Amino acid sequence: MEENKDVTIYDLAEKLKLATSTISRALKDHPTISSKTIKKVKKMAEEMGYVPNTLAAGLRGNKTNTIGVLIPTVTQPFLSSLISGIEIAARKSGYNVIIMQSHDSYEEEVSMAKSLYSSRVSGIICSLGMKTVDTTHFQQFVNNNIPIVFVDRVPKDFNTFRVIIDNHAAAYKATVHLIEQGCKRIAHITAGSEFGNLYNERKRGYIDALTKYNLPVEKELIADLKTVTYNEALKASDKLLDLKNRPDGLFASGDIMAVSAIQSAKKRGIRVPEDLKVIGFNNDPISEIIDPNLSTITHPAAKMGQMSAEIILKSIKFPNKDEVKEITFLNTEVLVRESSKKI
Amino acid sequence: MEENKDVTIYDLAEKLKLATSTISRALKDHPTISSKTIKKVKKMAEEMGYVPNTLAAGLRGNKTNTIGVLIPTVTQPFLSSLISGIEIAARKSGYNVIIMQSHDSYEEEVSMAKSLYSSRVSGIICSLGMKTVDTTHFQQFVNNNIPIVFVDRVPKDFNTFRVIIDNHAAAYKATVHLIEQGCKRIAHITAGSEFGNLYNERKRGYIDALTKYNLPVEKELIADLKTVTYNEALKASDKLLDLKNRPDGLFASGDIMAVSAIQSAKKRGIRVPEDLKVIGFNNDPISEIIDPNLSTITHPAAKMGQMSAEIILKSIKFPNKDEVKEITFLNTEVLVRESSKKI
DNA sequence: CTTTTTTACGCAACCGATTTAGTTAGAATA
DNA sequence: TATTCTAACTAAATCGGTTGCGTAAAAAAG
Numbered sequence: 001m002e003e004n005k006d007v008t009i010y011d012l013a014e015k016l017k018l019a020t021s022t023i024s025r026a027l028k029d030h031p032t033i034s035s036k037t038i039k040k041v042k043k044m045a046e047e048m049g050y051v052p053n054t055l056a057a058g059l060r061g062n063k064t065n066t067i068g069v070l071i072p073t074v075t076q077p078f079l080s081s082l083i084s085g086i087e088i089a090a091r092k093s094g095y096n097v098i099i100m101q102s103h104d105s106y107e108e109e110v111s112m113a114k115s116l117y118s119s120r121v122s123g124i125i126c127s128l129g130m131k132t133v134d135t136t137h138f139q140q141f142v143n144n145n146i147p148i149v150f151v152d153r154v155p156k157d158f159n160t161f162r163v164i165i166d167n168h169a170a171a172y173k174a175t176v177h178l179i180e181q182g183c184k185r186i187a188h189i190t191a192g193s194e195f196g197n198l199y200n201e202r203k204r205g206y207i208d209a210l211t212k213y214n215l216p217v218e219k220e221l222i223a224d225l226k227t228v229t230y231n232e233a234l235k236a237s238d239k240l241l242d243l244k245n246r247p248d249g250l251f252a253s254g255d256i257m258a259v260s261a262i263q264s265a266k267k268r269g270i271r272v273p274e275d276l277k278v279i280g281f282n283n284d285p286i287s288e289i290i291d292p293n294l295s296t297i298t299h300p301a302a303k304m305g306q307m308s309a310e311i312i313l314k315s316i317k318f319p320n321k322d323e324v325k326e327i328t329f330l331n332t333e334v335l336v337r338e339s340s341k342k343i
Numbered sequence: 344m345e346e347n348k349d350v351t352i353y354d355l356a357e358k359l360k361l362a363t364s365t366i367s368r369a370l371k372d373h374p375t376i377s378s379k380t381i382k383k384v385k386k387m388a389e390e391m392g393y394v395p396n397t398l399a400a401g402l403r404g405n406k407t408n409t410i411g412v413l414i415p416t417v418t419q420p421f422l423s424s425l426i427s428g429i430e431i432a433a434r435k436s437g438y439n440v441i442i443m444q445s446h447d448s449y450e451e452e453v454s455m456a457k458s459l460y461s462s463r464v465s466g467i468i469c470s471l472g473m474k475t476v477d478t479t480h481f482q483q484f485v486n487n488n489i490p491i492v493f494v495d496r497v498p499k500d501f502n503t504f505r506v507i508i509d510n511h512a513a514a515y516k517a518t519v520h521l522i523e524q525g526c527k528r529i530a531h532i533t534a535g536s537e538f539g540n541l542y543n544e545r546k547r548g549y550i551d552a553l554t555k556y557n558l559p560v561e562k563e564l565i566a567d568l569k570t571v572t573y574n575e576a577l578k579a580s581d582k583l584l585d586l587k588n589r590p591d592g593l594f595a596s597g598d599i600m601a602v603s604a605i606q607s608a609k610k611r612g613i614r615v616p617e618d619l620k621v622i623g624f625n626n627d628p629i630s631e632i633i634d635p636n637l638s639t640i641t642h643p644a645a646k647m648g649q650m651s652a653e654i655i656l657k658s659i660k661f662p663n664k665d666e667v668k669e670i671t672f673l674n675t676e677v678l679v680r681e682s683s684k685k686i
Numbered sequence: 687c688t689t690t691t692t693t694a695c696g697c698a699a700c701c702g703a704t705t706t707a708g709t710t711a712g713a714a715t716a
Numbered sequence: 717t718a719t720t721c722t723a724a725c726t727a728a729a730t731c732g733g734t735t736g737c738g739t740a741a742a743a744a745a746g
Contacts, residue, residue, distance in 0.1 A: 020733075021695075021698090021735075024733060033694070037694080052461050053461070054733095055398055055733090057733050057734070059399050060735085062701070073427065083417050083442070098439050099441075100434070100439075112434075114394070117394055118396070119397045119398070140394070288573070289573065289629060290633075291634065351702055352702070362727070363702085363727095365726075377724060380725085396701085399701070400702080402732065403702080403731050404704065
């Protein structure tokens with residue numbers, strides 16, 4: 001019932017017979033305020049239950065200490081780890097994190113970019129939606145010197161910070177690993193190849209590895225999913241393993257797809273890794289749980305989130321107008337577990 | 344270089360020789376503004392690239408159209424689905440979502456609650472940290488009529504909205520299911536029981552079911568983890584399955600723990616479900632992937648998120664001061680899959 | 687005991703949108 | 717023609733901190 005009005009610096013000023021400017025400065029330990037006054041102000045603030053109004057500060061200073069995060073979804077392990085990394089790094093510097101999910105919809109992404117701009121975020125971290133080709137909706141951030149970092153799924157022709165892994169190299173390594181384990185017919189599961197995305201990079205790595213080692217690239221060994229779901233992947237795996245000339249190795253562009261292949265193999269009595277060696281991508285939690293344990297490519301999600309946030313923070317702190325926005329490559333490694341071991 | 348100042352309603356007003364009040368109203372289709380003027384204003388806004396400043400509006404109106412979410416972590420499937428549900432519902436009403444992770448630290452939770460209040464969120468959705476007993480840090484929201492919803496892990500003695508499942512009933516159902524499948528010695532894996540949390544509710548449900556069916560409750564069959572990690576759970580499972588008088592059924596308070604039990608059983612040549620029937624809790628993605636498929640209790644994460652957000656939104660729209668904050672119970676179901684089938 | 691410097695604080699504009707309480711011009715009514 | 721209404725605006729206060737600039741008082745220097 002008590003319409004509890006917030007305590008403001010005006011209330012503090014009145015109580016202490018000081019100017020609001022003094023209060024404001026005292027609360028932030030401004031050097032021109034005597035330590036005695038600072039102590040007095042802080043004590044009173046505590047007593048009266050003063051809570052700063054971030055909005056007001058943000059309005060005046062035109063900065064909100066908020067980082068916007070725009071990603072397809074939060075429910076994929078990679079992306080939730082990414083968020084976690086971002087949130088931890090941001091919070092360490094007193095920044096908040098606003099999350100938006102584009103659900104791989106271009107229209108949503110555009111609308112959300114506008115919304116984030118409207119919220120005057122201090123920076124934005126984005127992983128593009130599956131169908132996003134055009135990126136003009138991010139131009140407003142660039143124009144207004146709001147730092148923007150693209151992570152993982154990044155645009156090609158946009159001069160901004162980027163935090164990525166070398167998808168081609170990683171896929172190449174994965175494929176070579178299978179070859180070194182003695183595989184001769186290596187299948188590949190990929191997704192959404194009609195959009196120029198990171199899955200294509202991985203596919204290229206796969207193809208280049210085969211070529212390098214003089215193995216034929218066969219269309220029937222490459223499955224291209226419309227959407228990355230377990231069931232879709234399972235169907236694709238079934239098809240691959242039912243081929244007359246069955247593959248003896250399989251590189252999947254994601255762990256879920258790799259797991260589906262393992263399950264599909266089990267159903268058919270195909271032994272992994274004896275008859276089929278499998279390697280995935282991402283090092284999702286499931287990869288250590290599935291039996292046999294899944295070999296995979298590490299994908300440092302939390303680290304990528306952390307670095308993205310740090311780049312934003314640094315860029316806010318030192319808004320050097322250098323035209324060159326660096327690209328940060330993070331390492332990936334082949335994580336050999338059971339599913340690809342040579343017997 | 345061009346210090347691109349934002350276009351404001353002042354710029355529009357000047358350009359169109361109108362008052363800022365007219366601009367403001369025109370942009371929101373206020374009925375007292377002629378449709379001709381509205382059209383004119385909107386066109387100019389578009390042309391000049393006007394983007395509303397949410398901060399300013401928020402400051403004036405003392406509302407931010409932002410919902411704060413305070414949870415232990417975003418990387419657990421249940422919680423990331425929860426977030427997803429919240430975000431979708433919030434966004435549908437034009438609300439933003441700020442995420443903070445307490446990492447089960449009480450101090451972090453307190454600090455973040457303050458921070459969210461400082462950001463003047465319009466409402467807050469919270470799932471308590473493992474160690475949180477005291478909840479005075481949420482009192483400020485109540486005092487200032489900021490709607491607060493606790494979800495899943497909720498406090499007992501705090502008159503706020505709560506969105507939960509009936510953990511006791513769900514656990515009871517799960518245990519009864521095992522009994523009905525013929526299990527006589529049913530083990531249980533729980534966690535963090537020193538804190539009065541929802542795992543305890545489930546444990547109670549387990550015990551009550553055993554009692555009801557005249558099965559003895561044996562201490563050695565109950566494993567209590569310090570932290571819910573796969574490895575911890577694996578160790579506990581190993582111990583349970585190495586008992587002289589081995590259990591023939593196992594109810595785990597989480598799917599990860601249930602999966603660990605399945606893996607532990609496999610290592611020992613104990614067949615699931617023939618020799619050991621297992622049921623988990625949550626219906627995490629992994630439950631459909633593990634072999635055998637894991638029977639589990641559904642836990643409607645996204646739905647709970649959605650409802651939490653809707654309660655907040657409704658509460659903002661109709662700030663009726665009724666002292667009674669309803670508790671929303673969501674349904675859970677026993678999802679019978681392979682791991683608990685009678686042979 | 688002046689003059690200069692330093693310390694510590696006050697004044698007031700400012701950020702950009704919202705909103706209350708008018709005001710004006712033209713239409714409707716008498 | 718005088719009066720009342722109404723539609724369509726405008727002026728100005730407001731939200732709560734922040735900050736450039738100004739100034740009084742105390743300290744240091746001369």
